[in-house]
Amino acid sequence: MKKHILWLVALLSSTLFAATDAQIVEHFKSTIQVPNITIEVVSRKSVDGIDGMDFVTLNLTDGTRSQKLSIFTKDDLIFPDVISIKQGGSIKEMMEMAELQKKLSAIYKKxxxxxxxxxxxxxxxxxxxxxxxxxxxxxxxxxxxxxxxxxxxxxxxxxxxxxxxxxxxxxxxxxxxxxxxxxxxxxxxxxxxxxxxxxxxxxxxxxxxxxxxxxxxxxxxxxxxxxxxxxxxxxxxxx
The missing domain is CATH 3.40.30.10 (Glutaredoxin)
Structure with a gap:
């Protein structure tokens, strides 16, 4: 009975958090059929107002080309974007713009x-x-x-x-x-x-x-x- 309770607690706790970096990387490696592809998580942020949801940016490269990919994750789910009716649009676009403005700011000021x-x-x-x-x-x-x-x-x-x-x-x-x-x-x-x-x-x-x-x-x-x-x-x- 004790082992069953511990197993149940572990199962429930695993669904309360977004997918780990390793799980996300493994998912995309299994779905993107590109030889010698390397995938890494370059940033991860909590999404304001949505408990347990993270905004994750990945870098994908095959050694000669590279590409950034941003996704959302909550529990064991991955979303390409999240639309907020309250905020009036794509949360992905808003977060990407905020990150871009931060990088541009450091350059523009100089x-x-x-x-x-x-x-x-x-x-x-x-x-x-x-x-x-x-x-x-x-x-x-x-x-x-x-x-x-x-x-x-x-x-x-x-x-x-x-x-x-x-x-x-x-x-x-x-x-x-x-x-x-x-x-x-x-x-x-x-x-x-x-x-x-x-x-x-x-x-x-x-x-x-x-x-x-x-x-x-x-x-x-x-x-x-x-x-x-x-x-x-x-x-x-x-x-």
């Missing part, structure tokens, strides 16, 4: 002024930090409404091009020319010039300048940015 193009200086308006690429079609769409954006927000642009060398060169030229501009209107004119898909320019851009833009891009993408345009409130990065 960013050199020469790598940031500032537009607008109204203390009553929120400032948006925009990570952008002059050859990205979606960034071009965003730039097309820049004057409208400035009616409600200040803007700070950081170039993180995802295209070929020409996009890195354009970013370098934009930084050089906007540094000499005296007004927002002049900066916007320069931006629109080089965001035009038909633009041609004769300025020589050195390998060192291209490497600098590439380094800037890798720094922010390394923190977790997955694409451009990526926009975040500056106050979230200055916390």
């Amino acid at each position: 960013e050199e002024k020469k790598n940031v193009i500032s537009l607008g200086n109204d203390p009553k308006k929120d400032t948006l930090v925009v990570f952008t690429d002059p050859e990205c079609p979606y960034c071009r769409q965003e730039l097309a409404q820049i004057e409208q954006r400035l009616t409600t927000n200040n803007l700070k642009l950081i170039f993180t091009p995802v295209h070929e060398r020409s996009s890195l060169e354009k970013a370098a030229v934009i930084y050089t020319e906007t540094a000499k501009a005296k007004t927002d209107a002049e900066k916007i004119k320069i931006l629109k010039k080089y965001y035009d898909e038909n633009v041609k320019f004769d300025q020589k851009v050195s390998d060192a300048e291209v490497a600098h833009i590439d380094e800037l891009k890798n720094k922010y993408f390394g923190a977790g940015i997955k694409g451009v345009p990526f926009i975040v409130k500056e106050k979230e990065l200055l916390k």
